[in-house]
Amino acid sequence: MSARAWTAFAAVSTLWGIPYLFIKVAVDDGVPPVFLAWARVSMAAVILLVLAHRAGVLKPALARANARWLLLYAVVEICGPFPLIAAGERHIPSSLAAILIAAVPMLVALLALRFDRSERATGRRAVGLAIGFAGVIALVGLDVSGSSDELFGALAILLAAVGYAAGPMIINQQLGTLDPRGLMAVALSIATVLLTPAALLAPPTHTPSTDALLSIVVLGLLCTAAAFVLFGALIGEVGPGRATVITYISPIVAVALGVAVLGERPGAGAVAGLLLILAGSWLSTDGRLPPGVDRRLSRARGRLKAVFPDRQPEVVDDPIPRSTQMNPLRPLLAAVLIPAALFVAACGSDDDSSSTTASAAAPKPAADTSCQxxxxxxxxxxxxxxxxxxxxxxxxxxxxxxxxxxxxxxxxxxxxxxxxxxxxxxxxxxxxxxxxxxxxxxxxxxxxxxxxxxxxxxxxxxxxxxxxxTAPQAVVALSKSDAANAKSLADLKNTKLGVQIGTTSLDATTATIQPSAQPQVFNDSNDVVRALKTGRVDAVVVDLPTAFYLTGAQVENSKIVGQFDAPGGDAxxxxxxxxxxxxxxxxxxxxxxxxxxxxxxxxxxxxxxxxxxxxxx
The missing domain is CATH 3.40.190.10 (Periplasmic binding protein-like II)
Structure with a gap:
């Protein structure tokens, strides 16, 4: 793979690793799947139409000869998969959706048996695809409980994966001469038109939240407009089979987001899966390193050869063609990564059991189905x-x-x-x-x-x-007071605070805020409210649910200055x-x-x- 291909590969792997999180945020907020698909597609279509027109690459894509293939591509790559993935994520976790989409390279190989002889996975590529898919399974694990809803969600994602596998093959065989910007601009425009009636029939029942709106924008601008252009360029560089290997890297991005955003803790299975994915992806892309790394390794081998010359005589026959040349690092790295993954999977444990051997030897209890x-x-x-x-x-x-x-x-x-x-x-x-x-x-x-x-x-x-x-503590002040402008606990140290006696709020005030003067203590909540209204105190400390009630119903022109964690809150x-x-x-x-x-x-x-x-x- 060239430097251009590796750059496109890294970018698309990232851009198509993050959508699962944003789709989940949007559908959990109540955005209908078809409307979500239409919103992101129409946004991307407008942007790409402008870019393609300015670049002068739009007209070739509008040629009549391309019409039916662009329509087919828009249906199988966009109109089908986008709503299906959103519908599936209503019923299954986003990480599971990413895992199921990772079946795309396997589906490309399956479709190639009938439609594209040049993309059939054989030899090391077939082994690499199998290893990579096994690694994706080990990474997060399939967790379909057997409920009809989860099975529906998984089926929807798998159908989307079939579309994702067929789309690149259409580009490769029928639309490969078109500039990716023009091709994607027209395809997205067609998809927008096709999705509009369904989107009008199923609009959101309420105004989406800020998080949902931001998710739609990210999905449209980055995960659709930018990603499709880069993906088209990647297909032109390496072909659809190797291009779809990004679906092995995307789950890694999804898991990384789970760690950073959701606080998930990958275990030994995730580490083993990561190693298998690296080995499988590398083997299925011909086992070549990025050009910069490859050049450095070549120079290093040259220096070593000068010091330790080969004992074999020079070969004078014609060299073996590059397409069949065996990269000596390929079997070596695969031989290292795959056993390492198996070792981690065998030795690692997601449990805190003190005796792995005893746990393994103990008979497994029958699965509890009472909560199905x-x-x-x-x-x-x-x-x-x-x-x-x-x-x-x-x-x-x-x-x-x-x-x-x-x-x-x-x-x-x-x-x-x-x-x-x-x-x-x-x-x-x-x-x-x-x-x-x-x-x-x-x-x-x-x-x-x-x-x-x-x-x-x-x-x-x-x-x-x-x-x-578990309720944290909160500080409430009148909106026009100096205390209302506090941004940290330190800003409240010189504030005249009020609190009810015998509550966790009193303990939290003295232990966490540590005011310079003792807080004023009141017998009941009514006295606390009265003191705030009359200005006897600058602010009061209550638990957060009470703070919402105070500001919403009891004390006009008041605000929650902020909340802070403290032990003892109501659960x-x-x-x-x-x-x-x-x-x-x-x-x-x-x-x-x-x-x-x-x-x-x-x-x-x-x-x-x-x-x-x-x-x-």
Whole structure:
């Protein structure tokens, strides 16, 4: 591969590794899959039409002879895969979507049996493709539970992968002479026209959040416009089979984003998968290094040869053609990387078990199927019934509509439902007053989310899941006061603070803020509010949920200066009927959301700076 090809390969691998995260953000925000596809495609089409026109490469792509092939390409590469991937990510994690898309090179080899003899994977290329695909599986692992929703999501992604495999072959055989900018500009324009009717029929039911809008912009500008142009250039350099090897690198980018954004912790399987992917990708692209590295290695071999000359006589026959020349580093690196990956996979462990041998020797318990969707004990069969109070206030719910998925607790409820295998349309909301939610007796809901603190007294009458939220502390001040401009905890040291006696807020104030003067202490929350209104104190310290209530309903012209972590905050859990068989399943779902970083993401989105509660450090 040339330097140009390696540059395009690196760029496209990155640009097509990040969409899964942004697609997930958008569809979880409620953006319909077809509308999301239309928005990113139309944005990219406008940009590429301008670029192609200015470069003078648009006219050849508009030739009548190319029309049917451009239409076919637009359908199989864009109109099909884009909505399918977005629809699939409604039901499966973004990392799993990336893994399934990694089947594209294998599908290219399969389609080549019928459509493109030159792209058939044989010999070392076939071995490399197989090794790379095995590495992708080891990287994150397939986790389809068997529920109909997850199977639908996986099938949608695999169908998209078929389109991604066929698209490059169309370019290579029928459209290879066109400039990538002109080709992609016309293809995206065709796709925009084809997707418009469906997008008009399924618009968003609410204004997308800032995160969702930003995701659409990134998907349109970078992951579609820029990536398609670079991908077209890459196909022209190395052919469709080798070009689609980017699908082995893209999951690495997806996992890296999981670590950086979601707090995921790759284990030994991920390390082994990474090594296998490197070996497989390298073998399937002819086992050549980037030109700069190759030149340095050649000079090093030349110096070594001068010191230690070969004992073999010089060959005077014609050299072996380059296409069949065996790179001596190829089998060497493959022989190192593949056993290393197997060694890591064998020796590594994602568990903290003190005895790997004992664990391996112990018989595996039968799989627990009690939390599979079909086996759940529900109030209404095939439907998850979730309760909350009415009216439902922000930032926990938006527009008093729990079913719209907006607001922290609404988003958490739908995330739990998804972990259990329920689509949003299978979740039904019902009204349950706060005080009656934890009364003893049977319940008309499967679980309730309503800022309900877990307490020993309540736990005697109802069940709670593991906590999905632990309340931090917050500082509230009048908007026109000096304290309202504080940006850090240090800025509050000389502030006259008020706090209720006997609360975790008092402990947090003295231990974390450490004000220069003792905070003023009040007997109850009403006295705290009165002191803030009358100016007896510059600011008050309460937990964050109380701060939202103060600024939203009790104290006019006040603001949350910021929030900060402190021990002892109230923990909220999903409330269930006492001894409910569903309790361990809800707790398991919460555990998965916590370990994946999804709970933190939802908390940051709905309870952080965007909600008017920036973090104070």
């Amino acid at each position: 969707k079909a086996n759940l004990s529900l109030v209404n069969s095939g439907q998850l019934t979730v309760a909350t109070d009415k009216p439902a206030y922000p930032p926990y719910f938006v527009d008093d509509k729990p079913a719209n998925g907006q607001g922290f607790e609404s988003a958490v409820a739908f995330a739990i439902a998804k972990q259990l295998g329920f689509a949003p349309t299978e979740v039904k909301w019902t009204v349950e007053p706060f005080n009656s939610s934890y009364a003893p007796g049977p319940k008309k809901f499967d679980f309730d989310v309503n800022q309900i603190s877990i307490s020993p007294a309540r736990a005697k009458r109802v069940d709670f899941s593991k906590p999905y939220y 909220w859990g999903a409330l269930l009927q006492k001894d409910s068989k569903l309790t361990p399943c809800i707790s398991g779902a919460v555990d998965k959301l916590s370990s994946s970083g999804e709970l933190k993401r939802l908390e940051a989105k709905w309870m952080g700076a965007a909600a008017g509660a920036p973090e104070l450090r």
